[in-house]
Structure formats: C-alpha cells, structure tokens
Amino acid sequence: MTVRADAIRLCFSVLGARLRGVSAIGVAFAVSSSLAACVEPDGGSGPPIAELPEDVAQVVIDSGGAVELDPGEGVGVVVEYAGDGLWQVTTACDTLITDQICRFDVLVTGDESGSELSDPQGVGLESEDLAYSPDPLAVELQFVTGDDLDAATFQASPGASLRVSVLLYDPLIDSRFDWTDDPRLLSWVGHGAVNQGAPTNPVDLSPDQP
Numbered sequence: 001m002t003v004r005a006d007a008i009r010l011c012f013s014v015l016g017a018r019l020r021g022v023s024a025i026g027v028a029f030a031v032s033s034s035l036a037a038c039v040e041p042d043g044g045s046g047p048p049i050a051e052l053p054e055d056v057a058q059v060v061i062d063s064g065g066a067v068e069l070d071p072g073e074g075v076g077v078v079v080e081y082a083g084d085g086l087w088q089v090t091t092a093c094d095t096l097i098t099d100q101i102c103r104f105d106v107l108v109t110g111d112e113s114g115s116e117l118s119d120p121q122g123v124g125l126e127s128e129d130l131a132y133s134p135d136p137l138a139v140e141l142q143f144v145t146g147d148d149l150d151a152a153t154f155q156a157s158p159g160a161s162l163r164v165s166v167l168l169y170d171p172l173i174d175s176r177f178d179w180t181d182d183p184r185l186l187s188w189v190g191h192g193a194v195n196q197g198a199p200t201n202p203v204d205l206s207p208d209q210p
Helices: none
Strands: 016-020 028-030 058-061 066-069 076-083 084-093 102-110 122-124 132-134 138-145 151-154 163-169 187-188 193-196 203-207
Touching: 058 076, 066 076, 066 084, 066 187, 076 163, 076 203, 084 102, 122 163, 138 151
Parallel strands: 058 203, 076 187
Antiparallel strands: 016 028, 016 066, 058 187, 076 084, 084 151, 102 138, 102 163, 122 151, 132 138, 163 203, 187 193
C-alpha cells in the first residue's frame, strides 16, 4: 500500500459509526455523509505550520460516550472521554476502499489551568506508530493507519478541557502543501449524538461531567 499522490484523499469516504455507551444505542450514523464534495487547501511550502484560527471553538464531549468504528471504511479521528480524566483518540482510514494508508499527526494539549497529561498508552499500534509526550502538558500521536484502528489513551485532570488538532498527510500533485487540517476529520459524542466535523481545527473539547 502507498500513500496517494493526488487530490482524492480530500474526497472523504463514508466513515461508518454507531453510537454505543450513550442513550441512543443502536442508532446508525454515517459520520462522513456530508463530505461528498472535495476541498483543496491553499498551497504552501515547508513543513506544516500550526496557524490557529482567530477563535478556537469550544464544544461539549459526553462523559462515557463512545463511537464504534468499522476499520478500513473511512477517514477520520475520533475523540472519546470515558470519565475520571481518561481520554482516547482513535484514527481510521479508508484502506479497504482505496488500498491506501493514512498518516495522521494529532496534538492534544491541556487547558489554561496547566493540567498535566500522562504519557499515552498505545492501543493496537504497530512499530511505525508513535505516541509520546513532547512535554508534560501535551500528547502527540503520529499514526500510520491502514485497515485497522490505531488508538492511544491518556489521563488528564477529571473534567479538564483539552485542545485537539489534527493533520492528515495528503500530498497533491504539483502541490507544495502536503498536510490538510480540515476540521471535518474530527468526530466525538456530544449531547447524546455523534458530532461529525468540528467547527474549527484545533477545537477545545469540554467534558459534560468530570
């Protein structure tokens, strides 16, 4: 399998997701059903530069809410909060549809309270996947995801908000900009439903309960 060198990466595949652990158990939800159109980022040069939007959106994430994913069926990053400060970030790719892999770079940072994050623990990772803490206030995940799911768990202060930013390696022919930060990559459970696509990337996720 190889990473695509064309614009098709930005035509998001349907990422099948079903709610579990929340009141709407059993409800089918196609996370990427609204992503039929392609988007093309502005050209750039050099490595990706973190440029924050003027206003980073703050959204609610349900404690105990989780998303069940079908490996290999779509591209996306799911953030889950189990409660008691335990978080999980999972990446998925559309490998079974495209025979391609996805390269993700996910950065999670604590809120302004200075809450430290624990070292991440990998779930189903392979040798090329990295999960580490660049400093006590951050967790970085560099995953190469195929027809499986890659994930990591970590601890924060119970109830603390976290900022999550996602980059997907998406080389375009004759383009100098190889990473996309499309906010539609992010999904989570909030207010009892799967939220597909964040208002901004990065986005601040605030648990509804500690």
